[in-house]
Amino acid sequence: MRIGGFMLGAVAGIAAAVYVSRKRPGMAAWASSSLASACSSIGRSAASMMMKRGMTKAMAAADMAPKHSDDTAAKHGGGWEQVEQLINSDPGLKEQASQIMAESSFKPH
Secondary structure, eight states: OOHHHHHHHHHHHHHHHHHHHHHOHHHHHHHHHHHHHHHHHHHHHHHHHHHHHHHHHHHHHHHHSOOOOHHHHHHTHHHHHHHHHHHHHOHHHHHHHHHHHHHTTOOOO
């Protein structure tokens, strides 16, 4: 679209708005109210779409995260043994760990 056509349309729109506001002031108020509610509705729907798109991306990223399986538990089983040895080496730490497990009702295997 050329700039001249845009300017002509803007001037025609302003002239129509002035004409309507002088002939029927209530109609101009109604039109501005309707336009405001339409813009608000468009804004809410756009925000909603962006939120859904963000949630979809977050869920896709969560699906791509590595999952624990029996295979990974076997590979990393030594790590838990090291943690247990570390806890058993310090009496204060062992007492705190026991208290935390009791509070969380954790039952070791």
